[in-house]
Amino acid sequence: MGILDAAFDSIGGVLADQWKDIVTAAPFDEHTIVSPGIRKNAQNGRGGNFGAEDILSNGSIIFVPENTAAFVFSQAGIEQVITTPGGFEYRDGEASVFDERDRREKGLGKILLGQAADRIGFSGMSQDEKRVAFVNLREIRGLKFGTRGPLAYNDLFYGTDLEIYSYGSFTVAVCDAERFVRNFVPANVTSYTLDDPRARGQLLSEFLNSYIAAVNSLSVDYRVSQLPSQTNEIAASIAAEDENAGTWPERFGLKLVAVAIENIEFSEQSRELVRQFSEKKMGVRAYEDVSQRAANVAAQQMIAQGVRDNGLGDGGGMLFGMNLAQSLSPMDASAASRPTATPAPSERAATPSLDDQIEALKKLKDLLDAGILSQEEFDAKKREVLGL
Template sequence: MGIVNVAIDSLGGVLADQWKDIVTAGHFDEHVVVASGVRKVGQNGRGGNYGSNDVLSNGSLIFVPENTAAFIFSQAGIEQVITEPGGFEYRDGEASVFDDRDRGEQGVLKMVLGQAARRVGYAGMSPSQKRVAFVNLREIRGIKFGTRGPLAYNDLFYGADLEVFAYGQLSLQVVDAERFIRNFLPANTYNYSLDDPHARSMLIAEFLASLIVATNALSSEVRISQLPSHVNEIRHMILDEGDNAGTWQDRFGIKLVQVAIENIEFSDDSRELIKSYAKKKLDVSAYEGVSKQAADVAAQQMIAEGVRENGFGAAGGMVLGMGLAGMLNPRNASVESDAGADCVPDTTESKGAPGGGAESARALEDQIEAVKKFKELLDAGILTQEEFDAKKREILGL
């Protein structure tokens, strides 16, 4: 009775599988890479009869949407690849009584009984099992990545290895569907999404390894805070790399299309290091500014003191000394040409001078000698204090 039941089941299965199928791609969300083919079983309440899910009859139609590739799998692997969009008639499946070519070549009765007889030996199952799957050829965007531990970045600006956490998104695209199916997709898998952490863990691990290499290649020129503005350079470096993510296209038929670094966070130790560096730099700049100003004032005071001690008296010498100090470079006591131009009166001798420190120095010596002579007249009682002060202002241009 068992064989009889199997024979009856086989005949019923053959008759059910005579229907030609209409197969198209299933639902693709943003991160689906492979989706099983879906058999259309009804339209406006009609067409409810259908056979086995893994049997394709001759004359069945396979509709391939744009930006997808259709794969027909048999027990041995990939049987056929369809990369052009449109509708295609399948010819390598089970013979169908509804197919004109099959009926003409085999006849209806011979075809049905022959298929049923073959199935009896397989307990009613068809030995010719076929599956259809579709590969997404669009750019798959929004694949998030983030470092589990800190990445080392040798920042030459700070002169230290900094630890950072990087976060962002990348996008991928299958550019060689057959290579992707053969080398990347797990065996006997007809649905595959990069939302599954296990599915993309290897890709993210290799990408982060390439990211470290690419970012550190920029460390001699780019401060770590400027990395987000150099993502295109980073992407090209990753693609040109001979390891990890740079080999995806040759190994898996996958191309890295875009990288977006959204955020870079310093580890606690690196953050403290940068704060300490910035504070020390600010302290050094402030100290240098204060030191320069203090040194200039001290030098001018020394020059003024020297002039006063050379015969000008306390009050007049200090006035002349400070005026002279303003004309001299406090670093080397040379005459500053700009200052001298402001302080030296417009005499006939200075107007025609071709310029330079020597001419200015001679004019200053003449002024000092003139003031000394008038000081002697003051000491002798020939000039009053008011007359001496007026002459001194005239000579010095005060």
Template structure:
């Protein structure tokens, strides 16, 4: 009775599997990396292919969409990879009476009797099994990550290690689909998504290890508040490390394409440390600003007073105060005016030519003499102005 059942099953299975198939990908979402190939069983109410899902007949069409690679599996493993988009006609499957080439080369009798005889020995089943799946070659975005505990970030701006929590997402892309299917996807799996925590657990663990190292290398260049805008720099730092995430392309055929940091938050202790640092810096800046302003005012006053005391009056004080306050370093003003107060006054009927680099006393004395010559009518106003500009270096 079992043999008869096997015969009937073999005949029924042979007839059912004669149909040529149209294989299309199953549904893809944003994080699907592998989708199974499914048989299109109907179109506009027509079609009813109920053959074995593991049988591909000659002449079947495998439709490979843009951005995917089609994989055909036999019992021995990967049989063929279709990397070009379009419709691919399969010719290494079971003979089909609906395929013109098979009918011409083998005839109807050989097609039917050969398959029925083969199936009887396997209790009505065919030993030939083919599977089709599709690998997503597009960028896979939105793979979330988050630090379970605080990360140590050596911020050179603050000069200390800070503890931070970081959250964000990464984007990945399959660079070598064959390596990916052989070394990353579990054997015998034709549907796989990184939306599953189990699927991305190892990736996220290795990424975080690389992420921590990259952040600390970037601390020499960026303050921690600048890191959310440095996604490309983080990827470059991770890839230059040579370990963990940088090895994915060679190990898994998978590469890291981008990192998006959604937030970096201080731990409570680090937040308090930064707050105290900022307050102290603001206090120091305010004190330095007040001190500098006071020093400048005092220097200008000393210069004006020194010139006025030399006998040129208030107008001379204003003139020299404005000119010399711009030319002298306020921090050295007290020294300059002190030296001027101690220098003895010179006298003579005819002033000697000014030295190449006259000091303040010499300038004042020369201008007093020039003013006397102007008042006596010896110098014209134009000559006085010219000599005055020469003395002042204008």
């Protein structure tokens, strides 16, 4: 009875599996990276293809969506990889009486009887096994990360190591579908998602190691508050690394696409250090403002006294002192290099420098003291020199 049962099972299985299949991908969610192929059994109440799920007949159609790669697996592993979107006619399956080429080459009797005879020896089962799976080639977004402990960041602005916690997300994409299936996806798996902690755990650990190294490499050039704007540089630094996430393309056929830093928090100790630093800096700035104003007044007084000592009188000393002080640096009483409006050529020629004015007035004072000039002549010449 066993042989007869196997014979009937073989014939029934052969007839059921003659139907050609229409295979497409099961729905992908945001983190699905491998989705199984599903067979269309009915349409609008028509059809009834209920053959074995692991049998593909010649002439079956595999629909490959955009940004996916279709894999056909046999018992030994990957048989075919299809990366071109559209409908693909499969030709390496079991012969079908509904396929014109098979009928022409083998005939109906050989197809049916040959397959039935092959199956009897396996108790009605087919030795042929084919499965279809689809790999998502789009970016897998929103993979959250967070530093498990404080990250030491040597901020040169504060001149110390600050402890920070960093949170964000990163994006990956399959760059080599065949390598990804062979090296990352477990064997005999046609459905895989990065929501599975076992799938995501290794990626997350390696990413964090690379992320910490990349962030620390930026401390020479960037303050900790500037890190969120340097995500592209962080991603590039991780991709160029020789370890951890930098090796994903060669190891897994997977690449890091982008990193987004959502938040950076100080530890309590580092927050207190930053607060103390800010308070001290504000105090120093206020002191510098007061010192600058005091130095400016002192410079004006010193210059005015110097002019008076050269015999120009109290009024002239104050006038020269105020004008000269405005053109000097209050810290060292030297000429300050600040931009001024460029005078017209006639003004440059008519207006002597301050040193020339002082020297001319000294000579006029000597002439007045020698009795060569009268007081009225001296006053007139002084106004001329001063441009009054």
